[in-house]
Amino acid sequence: MTRRLETDREKMLCYCLGVRYGCVIDTIRADACASVQQVTRKCKAGGGCRSCHPEIEELITEVREERKGGGGILGVIARVFGRRR
Template identity: 40%
Template sequence: MPPPDAFERCYCTGVLKPAVVAAIRVGKCTTVDALRRATGVCCGCQTCRPEIEALLVQERERAGRSDLGTHIIPRPE
């Protein structure tokens, strides 16, 4: 899994890291799918998906929550 700091922006949609972090912290997004619906991240080529998953894990650990990122939807083939 890449380091969460590797993610800066989604290249397909241009969504920046601060918007994703805010959606996790304030918007209570707990999955990649929820982040996709809330921010538009990870809607195209899915290249940023591993970094988004790592960011979810980092935020889960930061918040002491066990539910963030535990219901990850498989990447489409």
């Protein structure tokens, strides 16, 4: 699941507003967004037809898991060495 946080950054996520995955991921991380509405306010993604809302919600969940130490290689290292990021 966290693969997207690292590899799909250049892919378009919100076609209505022309916002890529990387921008949405950075916004969620930087502003600790917990809802699609918060993401839309910060970077405009999701402010059109709303068809990208499920994808944005998934990214919010993935970033939340990443914060808990569950995502990517850093998450594995954190779990192995018992530290939280």
